[in-house]
Amino acid sequence: MTGIDLLGYTAGAITSLTFLPQVLKTRKEKSAKDISLFMFVIAAVNEAMWIIYGALIDNWVIILTNVIILTMSLIMIYYKFSYK
Amino acid sequence: MTGIDLLGYTAGAITSLTFLPQVLKTRKEKSAKDISLFMFVIAAVNEAMWIIYGALIDNWVIILTNVIILTMSLIMIYYKFSYK
Numbered sequence: 001m002t003g004i005d006l007l008g009y010t011a012g013a014i015t016s017l018t019f020l021p022q023v024l025k026t027r028k029e030k031s032a033k034d035i036s037l038f039m040f041v042i043a044a045v046n047e048a049m050w051i052i053y054g055a056l057i058d059n060w061v062i063i064l065t066n067v068i069i070l071t072m073s074l075i076m077i078y079y080k081f082s083y084k
Numbered sequence: 085m086t087g088i089d090l091l092g093y094t095a096g097a098i099t100s101l102t103f104l105p106q107v108l109k110t111r112k113e114k115s116a117k118d119i120s121l122f123m124f125v126i127a128a129v130n131e132a133m134w135i136i137y138g139a140l141i142d143n144w145v146i147i148l149t150n151v152i153i154l155t156m157s158l159i160m161i162y163y164k165f166s167y168k
Contacts, residue, residue, distance in 0.1 A: 004140045011133040018130060021122035034118035038105035046102060049095040056088045 009061075016065045019043075019072035026076065032083040035076065044073040093145075100149045103127075103156035110160065116167040119160065128157040 001009075026032050047070035054062030085093075110116050131154035138146030 004137065007133060007137050007140070011130060011137055014126065014130040014133070018123060018127050021126060022120040025120040025122075026118065029118065031118050034110065034113065034115050036106040036109040038109075039102060042098065042105065043102050046095060046098040049091060049098070053088065053091050053095055056091070 012061060012065055016068040019069060019076065023072050023075050023079075026079045026083065030083045032076075032080045035080055037077065037080045040073045040076040040080065044070055044077065047073060096145060096149055100152040103153060103160065107156050107159050107163075110163045110167065114167045116160075116164045119164055121161065121164045124157045124160040124164065128154055128161065131157060 022035075026035065047066040050066040051063055051070065054060070054066065106119075110119065131150040134150040135147055135154065138144070138150065
């Protein structure tokens with residue numbers, strides 16, 4: 001693995017965790033008024049597209065990364081309806 | 085271009101616009117209390133990594149996509165400090 005590969009894998013790992021601070025903050029504060037529902041709906045649909053794309057080209061990095069982000073997007077959609 | 089390529093490009097185009105609804109909502113409502121600053125700081129650092137990675141492998145799709153997302157992340161960080 002080259003340094004460039006390592007940078008790509010590290011960037012991908014961080015991407016998969018981008019939504020985590022928002023999930024934790026919303027869970028703690030039980031307030032989601034300022035959160036855009038539409039953003040997380042777009043994100044969820046988009047991640048489903050990436051998962052299908054990953055399956056079609058048989059790329060497990062794309063599949064797994066987007067399963068993680070999709071899960072967090074669905075949690076944020078649930079919080080948005082729960083905490084208003 | 086195959087159908088699979090088209091799915092990948094479409095998914096990428098949507099990814100670059102994921103943060104737009106949040107930017108527009110926050111701009112309109114001038115309230116960012118529930119927004120995680122840490123999420124957008126992680127996103128901004130991560131997109132800078134993707135831009136460097138894109139430059140190193142000479143991939144303009146990765147560079148341009150992440151320049152768009154980085155711009156929106158920086159706007160959200162600015163809003164977070166402006167609107168509290």
